[in-house]
Amino acid sequence: MTPALPFVLIAPLVAALLLVLVPNWRVASWLNVGACAVTLAAALTLFTAKPAATAMLVLDAFNVTLIALTAFVGLTTSVFSASYIGHEVASGKLNPLRLRFYHAMYQAFLFTMLLALSANNLGVLWVAVEGATLTTVLMVSLYRTAASIEAAWKYFILCGVGIALALFGTILIYLAAQPVMGPGLAAMTWTRLLADSAKIEPNILNLAFVFLLIGYGTKVGLAPLHAWLPDAHAEGPTPISAVLSGLLLNVALYAVLRFKMLLAANGATMAPGPLMMVMGLSSLFLAGLMLYRRRDIKRFFAYSSIEHMGIIAFAFGIGGPLANFAGLLHMAMHSLTKSAIFYAVGHAVQAKGTQKIDGIRGLTVSHPALGWGLLAGVLAIAGLPPFGVFMSEFLLITNTFARQPLLALVLVLGILLAFGALVLRVQQICFGAPTGESHPIHGTLAPLYAHLALVLLAGLWLPGPLVAWFQTVAAMLG
Amino acid sequence: MIDIGYDAAHLLGALVLLTSFALLYQRRLFSLLNVFTVQALALSGAAAWQAYAHDEPHLYITAILTLGLKAIAIPVALHRIIQRLHIERTVEPALGIGLTMVAGVSLVTLSILLVLPVTENATALTREDLALSLSVVLLGLLMMISRRNAVSQVVGFMSIENGLILAAVGVAGMPLVVEMSIAFSVMVAFIIFGIFLFQIRERFETLDMRKIESFRGESD
Secondary structure: OOOHHHHHHHHHHHHHHHHHOOOOHHHHHHHHHHHHHHHHHHHHHOOOOOOOOOOOEOOOHHHHHHHHHHHHHHHHHHHHHHHHHHHHHHOOOOOHHHHHHHHHHHHHHHHHHHHHHHEOEHHHHHHHHHHHHHHHHHHHOOOOOHHHHHHHHHHHHHHHHHHHHHHHHHHHHHHHHHHHHOOOHHHHEHHHHHHOHHHOOHHHHHHHHHHHHHHHHHHHOOOOOOOHHHHHHHHOOHHHHHHHHHHHHHHHHHHHHHHHHHHHHHOOOOOOHHHHHHHHHHHHHHHHHHHOOOOEHHHHHHHHHHHHHHHHHHHHHHOHHHHHHHHHHHHHHHHHHHHHHHHHHHHHHHHHOOOEHHHHOOHHHHOHHHHHHHHHHHHHHHOOOOOHHHHHHHHHHHHHHHHOHHHHHHHHHHHHHHHHHHHHHHHHHHOOOOOOOOOOOOOOOHHHHHHHHHHHHHHHOOOHHHHHHHHHHHHHHO | OOOHHHHHHHHHHHHHHHHHHHHHOOOEHHHHHHHHHHHHHHHHHHHHHHHHHOOOOHHHHHHHHHHHHHHHHHHHHHHHHHHHOOOOOOEOOOOOHHHHHHHHHHHHHHHHHHHHHHOOOOOHHHHHHHHHHHHHHHHHHHHHHHOOOHHHHHHHHHHHHHHHHHHHHHOOOOOOHHHHHHHHHHHHHHHHHHHHHHHHHHHHOOOOHHHHHHOOOOOO
């Protein structure tokens, strides 16, 4: 094992402990950025390293992409966060003590997500996802308003139950594997399980997968277990909304996909795909309908995240090299675009002093740089060319039409439903006469435009090596 | 032939399930906590017995953790919170006792029908432990759904957790049981102390829980 992988995990952990000790929030916010930069640099070296799997950690083509993506969005969000909290302190919403806690938790959250992605042991994976829940529950309640405590409570109850069910599924996997591999760590080690998957009793695997899908699916925000997601996004600090949507949902979906691979390798189990397709499509429709009734801008984009996780779950559910490719690309594009949107929303809410869409009208008139950026982001997430989201959705729809034309109609209908709501709201937000207050924006819009540039680039031209990389992973997923 | 190892494990597992049923119909918060303490004691006994019978000393740690945290520390902390928030006399509008019991019995039947056929190759003790613990998990879910009070939801959550630890303890040689039980306990402790003690006391000292519960996020 090269030291790079442990280092990617140790860097945020050390930073979290260090940030507890830093009383000055300005220094802390830049230390936070520095720690994220170090993590990203270490994560990028993983592409060349090919370490063998150990009992606890594993690195393969699938998770290395997500580790790099997590480290990158972690860094850009920390830059956004530095300018965001400056405003929150100035307006008296946060005090230095809570910010100390916030920065430490931010790094701890990155640590748990990176650990979940690189874990080779199902128990470690579970503990890491639980840790991610814990840190985000505490951050959602950071403002300590009645609404944020209610949101944190709902989040804790629903995701607590979710991860409890996921643990039951994990125990069942161990129970199934233990007669084949003997008691001890081997029967919980992912690489060993995958190698010997064909010998495992398929019936127990079926039962386990249902629990794991419901359990981790709660954290993905798949309907009907999505109720925590809009509240947690709306009431927490906006940088946290960005990492929840952009990263945490992906990590939970990653866990589900790992178990799906296990079932696919066994061969004698039920097909896991249809379950995921049903959950995906119902999330898509539910979110599409709910989008029309939202009046709160952060809640609105939270529902859009549910919609996109639905699309991604559907893509992996239908499976096959092309749909998996589309799913992976969509995961990456959604992460980048949605976090960019939340950066813009964070600045817009601070500039206008409200989260209500009615109070944020005419953004391109009052704050042109921000308004046009938000518009570009929303058009990208709605799936318009030339952005990357269009590429992945187009690929998925054409592939589905070739294989399951009726399902493709349903999928297109769902996407159009959400598209209508997005276009309707974005023209209210971006155009017309400005409403509400108008404060100047402090801080940089660089993270927003960096993400948008990447999404645009991916839509126009995907580099050859990247395509080859995604194809390898798509083949792994089966 | 009498197999004392099997019988004792079975008895303790059944006691955990029985207390789950008892939790369902408690209407006063203090009696709810007392029943929960009994459940934690039974679970702690089950873990210790498994450690002794199968010679897996790390399970003693699980037993001690369960005893210390769930049978002593958490009930005491919740007692204090209830007194401080003056909600000790709360009679909860749960579902009717008869209805809840019927639902509970059908959940137990469901979990037996679900677990026993798929685990034919496992040992008898493992199979039955798993059926018992799935029942405890489902009863905990039922309790969380039928109660609107935050304290009883936490108790429901912890009884789900008890069911999971019962399952993990019952499967021979499962690694990381200790780590997982610690992770779960830390989570519950954090939530209780983080949300209740600091935040609710700071913000809502004079309010009762129902007002917080009735606050729905969407305010337009």
